[in-house]
Amino acid sequence: MLKLIPLGGLGEIGLNMMVVEYGDTIFIIDAGIMFPEAYMLGVDYVIPDMDYLRQNRTRVSGVILTHAHEDHIGALPFLLREINVPVFGTPFTLGIVRHKLEEHDLLATASLHEVLPRERLKIGPFEVEFIRVNHSVVDGVGLAIRTPVGLVVHTGDFKMSQTVVEGMLTDVNRFAQCGEEGVLALLSDSTNVEKDGHTISAQEIGAELARIMEAATGRIIVALFASNIARIQQVVNIAQTRHRKVVFNGRSIEVSVAIARKLGYLNVPEGMEIDIDEVNTFPDDEVIMITTGSQGEPMSALARMAAGTHKQIKIHQEDKVILSSKFIPGNEKAIANIINNLYRRGADVVYEKISNIHVSGHAFREELKMMLNLVKPRFFMPVHGEYRHLVLHTRLARQVGIPDDHLILAQNGQIIELEENRFRIRDGISAGRVLIDGKGIGDVGRSVLKERRVLSEEGLVVVNMAFDEETGIVVYGPDIVSRGFVFETETGYLLQDAQCVVLEIVEDVTPDVPNRVDRIRSRIQTALRQYFFFTIGRRPVILPFLVEI
Amino acid sequence: MLKLIPLGGLGEIGLNMMVVEYGDTIFIIDAGIMFPEAYMLGVDYVIPDMDYLRQNRTRVSGVILTHAHEDHIGALPFLLREINVPVFGTPFTLGIVRHKLEEHDLLATASLHEVLPRERLKIGPFEVEFIRVNHSVVDGVGLAIRTPVGLVVHTGDFKMSQTVVEGMLTDVNRFAQCGEEGVLALLSDSTNVEKDGHTISAQEIGAELARIMEAATGRIIVALFASNIARIQQVVNIAQTRHRKVVFNGRSIEVSVAIARKLGYLNVPEGMEIDIDEVNTFPDDEVIMITTGSQGEPMSALARMAAGTHKQIKIHQEDKVILSSKFIPGNEKAIANIINNLYRRGADVVYEKISNIHVSGHAFREELKMMLNLVKPRFFMPVHGEYRHLVLHTRLARQVGIPDDHLILAQNGQIIELEENRFRIRDGISAGRVLIDGKGIGDVGRSVLKERRVLSEEGLVVVNMAFDEETGIVVYGPDIVSRGFVFETETGYLLQDAQCVVLEIVEDVTPDVPNRVDRIRSRIQTALRQYFFFTIGRRPVILPFLVEI
Known part of the structure; x- marks a missing residue:
């Protein structure tokens, strides 16, 4: 009997981790983090509960590892x-992983194995094939997992774009052969x-980017996700036709670009790249910054x-800034502030709202149906989504013909038992979220978050x-001080009056009262x-320190 | 010389307040609030700086007051x-205002004057005409303000929908006459x-709502903005054709519906409304809840x-919930949580993402151009927007022919001086945001917010x-306690070790050192x-209380 146990990713976007x-x-597919929700004050990030492992x-x-995004590899160091087990992935994914493990002082002991599509x-008992x-x-992949009870296909994160930028189309043929x-x-x-x-296809994005850059009379500054090498290649290609030099700025971009170039996934023509310190020696209309x-x-x-x-770059009047990425929910206000200031x-x-300069990396409904129709699975289990996404999937x-009783609507921590002709969902594994704050793992829980919220609001x-x-x-005493409460100038009379309140209580409780x-x-x-x-009208946290000496 | 002084709303969505x-x-157009940004920890809301007034x-x-939204009337009590001045507005706007002033104990002294379109x-020296x-x-209006130097038109918040739900089309004819x-x-x-x-027009929204409700086999629960009376009327109309009873639930909806019905702006047929306590006495497919x-x-x-x-309403298997409103940025995660739980x-x-069941109340580009073309102003000043919106406007x-030197790109706190043939922008008024936390007005500033942030994160x-x-x-002592830091179970050894650190310092500083x-x-x-x-790896706030006795 085959068991699938999602430890994360089924009930949220993020935390992807599946036990097979x-x-x-046992092997594991992906080890992702999630960025903290707004109420998780001070939490750096969130990892799945790995107790079962x-x-x-x-x-x-x-x-x-299916690909190099943080929601798939971020929890790997933890x-x-x-449990120091072998890690399998494609060259770019392992390139990013190597960098990450180095930062965590884990590279020397890790065992990394490159696998190609x-x-x-x-x-x-498993044979796992990588499918582009x-x-x-x-360098993302899905997986064809041959098991003693049958073939299980995992799409990874995918879409069906038919434009070749870096030559990495979804390998429809291989999914079809599985089907x-x-x-x-x-x-x-x-x-x-x-x-x-x-x-929309990468070609449309490219055409729109070219149109915008063609019209630009000053510098062009393109902001994007560091790992989006295909988009970076598009920008570099346009820069070349416009005879502009390219500058890469920002640590994560520099890392990602270096790995991609070494692997031949990104091609920046000789002499085209300049250093950030050289930017101001070129005319504005000869520079593109990524x-x-x-x-x-x-x-x-x-x-x-x-x-x-910014040390080297002051914004000029004619500069054109292009945000070639999604506004992730929760970040809109921060992004809007930057746009207004620019x-x-x-x-x-x-930006996305006013121009077609970004497309999601995840398949839309027609593409999802195509995958279902290619693979023709007996059972179907949606993954990588919040609960409503799983229901809708x-x-x-x-709609494409999978019968109701062959649909596996599972959640984190459930055990899906699969046999040739049937499945069963059992409860039982502890699955949850572990909060990481500083070097502490899991030492910030609900009570601590609640204290932080009250401290922060009152x-x-x-x-x-x-x-x-x-x-x-x-x-x-009584010596009364406040933090995060009201302006110092106003706390004066407030805290003086509070002193009187305290002194009245002290007078009121006679010395002979027990536990005075x-x-x-x-x-x-x-x-x-x-x-x-x-x-x-406020409710600050009140900490009375009364000592007997 | 005419002066326009925006105290809020030019540089943000919210806080609308303009001095004429x-x-x-002097008279004032609107007195709005803004809901606090995420970093304004514990702040209830934000009002414009009214120092100039x-x-x-x-x-x-x-x-x-141009209409009854909080970003136009919320700061009125403050x-x-x-300054207890007369307040002018349309009947519905003043209905909502009356309710608000009552809550603030200000109704008895306020002087409210109804004006119709x-x-x-x-x-x-001004004559102000209300334009629907x-x-x-x-019951929203724009304003035609006749001044000694000429006619100034203020659109208020508007769009050009040509569907009559409550008979309140934008009065294009009047704007044209002004032009x-x-x-x-x-x-x-x-x-x-x-x-x-x-x-998209209200008619399309209505058709889509009708289609969804027609297919519903259980209860229908429609969530929307309380003030959106036209949408409520649409839902009531559909409920009537489907022979469903209507329940209004939620305090703000009840207030808004009561005012609208009294004014004849909302028509709920006799015998159609039921009380929330009666819901469970009707079959599921005979109820719509708003x-x-x-x-x-x-x-x-x-x-x-x-x-x-919820006391009276438990969600049933066949219930259909319709979120007929925008996902306001910053609220997406909270809304997504509710959808997942439903x-x-x-x-x-x-919801909006998967169906055309909401439309914005603000004009899109073609409608904005139409307004410009109707009114044909000599000078144009965009209002009600973040800085980028003002620039784009x-x-x-x-594009529609206003010359560059007739465009007034102003910001909060600037004084726009207008004469028949020219304008000048001067700086000089203190304009900013005043934060309201509990009963305190403006006593939470940057330093307090910073303290709260550190307390909340560390x-x-x-x-x-x-x-x-x-x-x-x-x-x-030393007696060491923590709040919002780490789990109690783990603080044990941490705080014991911290005690040793403190004691070592005490030993190290000999008694004869001055200011020991x-x-x-x-x-x-x-x-x-x-x-x-x-x-x-954390940086808590450290408060050492050392006293000499």
Whole structure:
């Protein structure tokens, strides 16, 4: 019996991690992170709960990475630190992984194995074939997994664009051959199941970019995702026809470009690239800069240009800035701020909303149907989506003829047991999200987040006081200070009045009362809470430190 | 010389407030709020800086409200509390305002004056005519302001939809007559200047809503903006043809519906409305519920249904939920959570992304051009937009023939001086944003927000210690506690080690050192900062309370 156990990615965009298990052998598909939600204050990122792998560590034989995006490889260092298993991936994916493991001091001990599309890999009873897919990062693959109960196809993140930029079309032929061979189950990307039709092709994007750049009279600054090598190649090609020099700026772009060039995935003609320090020695209309910051990241090169704090690049009147990427939900305001500031500095800005200069890397509905029709699976299990995406994807599969009782609507932590002719969904694995803050793993939980939220919204008031242990007389304080509360100028009278509130309580509780200090402490809590709420409508955290000396 | 002084709304969506001034007379157009940005931790809302009005209070003769949205009327209570001037508006707008002022205990002293479209109002040297505009709230108007230097037209928030739902089409004829009369300056809504073409008409929305509701076999729950009376009327009309009863649920909807019905703007046939407590006595396919929560607001009726905590309404398998409103940027994740949870409870959900069930209330580019062509102004000043919207709107005006030197690209706080044949932009007014948190007005500033951010992301560590004033011996502590930092279980060893760090410092600073306690305090700050950063990679706020007794 084959088991599929999603540890992440089925119920969210991000955290992709799937356990594939037969008998004594386990392998893992992807190990992704998610960026924290707004309420996860101070959290750097989120990884899947890997408890199941920890408990079965001796049976884990490897991890296969489908492509180099963070939601597929970002949790790899945390996995390898606990279970050092072989890692399989395509050359570009492993290039990025190598860089990442180096940063985590894990490269020396890691065992990385390059696999090319159409190559097969033996893992215990499994034979796994890599199938090229087209996505918004180069060198992505889907998987054809031959198991003792049948062939399982996993699409990875894919779309069906028919334009060759870097020669990496989705290998429709191979998916078709799988379909002819007979597929037990298809696991397919659900991200864009809400979108009708087809993704627009890279050729249209290229034509629009060329049109915009042709009209530009000053510098051109293109901000995009560092891993989008195909888009970078398009920009470089246009730069060449316009006789412009190219500058790569931003750490992640520099890393990604270096790896892609070494592998021959990106071609920048000899003499075309210049250094950032040389930019100002060329006329504005002879320069194209390719940079990061398309999501409004505050420390990115683009944000610094917009704020006027970039060391080498000051925005000029005729500069044309192109944001060739999606506005990811949650980032819109940060991006809009940067656009407004670029306009204030005189630049012209082109972005997705007003121009066709970006396309998603995930298949739209017609492409998803095509994948279903190519692979003709007996069972269908949507992956890579929030819950509504998974539901909508099962409905789409029903439209192309998969019967209701062959649709596997699963969620993280469930165990999907597959046999030749049937499946069963069992509950039982602990699956959840582990929050990473600084070097701590999983030490920030709900209670800590709640404390942080209250601190952040209401601020903090500390009361310090010391009593003589024997006489009960106040020997120090009350000293009251606040943080994140109200302006210093206004806290004056507020905190003075709060002192009076505290002193009245102290007078009121006679020295002979048992547990006098505890009693005073709890009355101070209540009284100050009421006082601040009635005077200014706020509920700060109140920390009374009363000590007996 | 006529002066226009935008105090808000030119540089953001929200905070709309414009001063119009001639000689000794000032009147104000709109008094709006903005909802706080994500970084404004704990802030309830934001109002414009009204300092200029405070300084010129004796000259302020009134405030004119163009429509009942919060970004146009939300700051009115704060304005009236400082300067109690007459308020002018249409019946529905004043209905909502009355409710709002009652909540602020200001209704008794307020002076509210109803004005109807095509009526004129005299304010000092000004004559102001209301002109009907169509928008996503009923009873919106633009203004034709006759001034000693010429006619100024302000569009308010408008679009050009040609479908009559509540009989409130934009009064194109009147704008045209202004154009024929000769217009000195046009101030026009820039919100959707990034969108090509025309807004889709309310008729198309109605047809799509009817199609979806016709197919529904269970209850229908429609979530929308409370003030969108035209959309509510459409839903009521469809409910009637489908023989369904209507329930209004959610406080703001109930208020808005009551006002609209009283004014005859909303028609709910006799016997059609039922109470929320009666819902479960009707078959599911005979009920339509109209409710709030389309923005994912956590306490809304819809959020409670999605969470399963709504008192009267539990989601059933066949329920159809329709979110007939925009996903406002910043709210997407909250809305997506609600949609996912509704799917988990078995409901089917229809929303903007997958269906044409909403249209913006603001004109698209072709409609904006039409307004420019109708009014044929000598000068053009875009309003109601972020900076990039204002820039793009001036470019659009250039396309329809307004010369470059007749385009007024102004920002909040600038003074636009208008004469018959020229304009000048002067700087000089303090304009900004005032943050409201609880009952405090403007007492939360940058420094407080920064403290809140650090507290929220890193948490807090407090060190308490008392020294004998004479001997310098430690008589209490070090007592170390944390909030919003790490799990209690893990803080144990961390804070014990931190205690050792503190004690080592105390030993190290001999009793004869001058300002010994100050010195210990600053060394504790530094040492604990380093200790926590090296051990767990975090930078909590460290508050050392060291006292001498």
